[in-house]
Amino acid sequence: MSLMQEAWICDLSQQVCKQIRTSLQYANHFYPDADSLKPTNIICVVGDATTGEQFDYGRMGLQIITGQTPITAANDKWFVQSAYVASCGEANVEGDGVCPVRTGTIPGARTLVLPDVWHNQEPGKLWYGSMEVVQQWDQYLP
DSSP, rough: OSSOOEEEETTTTTEEEEEEHHHHHHHHOOOSSGGGGSSOOOOOOOOOOEEOOOOOOOHHHHHHHHHHSSSSHHHHHHHHHHHHHHHHHHHEESSSSSSSGSSSSOOOOEEEETEEESOOOOTTTTTTTSHHHHHHHHHOOO
């Protein structure tokens, strides 16, 4: 049994219905902008540490074999591309390495884009929990 009830988007003028299959589709349909969530004050905080790129398996494989690209760097590029495509359908967008900026925001809400901030904690990289980053967004907490 699914925890999310079956939901449908219907355009009766066109006599077309489409099943909502993801939580992102659900949120975009039922909560299209900040006004739809009133009286809650919405503030979107998202990092823009990396721009995804379309992953070319053949080229990347050759670069790994020849030692031009470490396998960990190739894996990171593949992960970013996969996460971005799953969220917004495109690889070549800015985001925090997991969440693209465009899916981490909602129209009409205050938006805080944090430069060079990554989704997860790794040595040598800023992330949402880094002290200097927390100081940028904690002022918005009640």
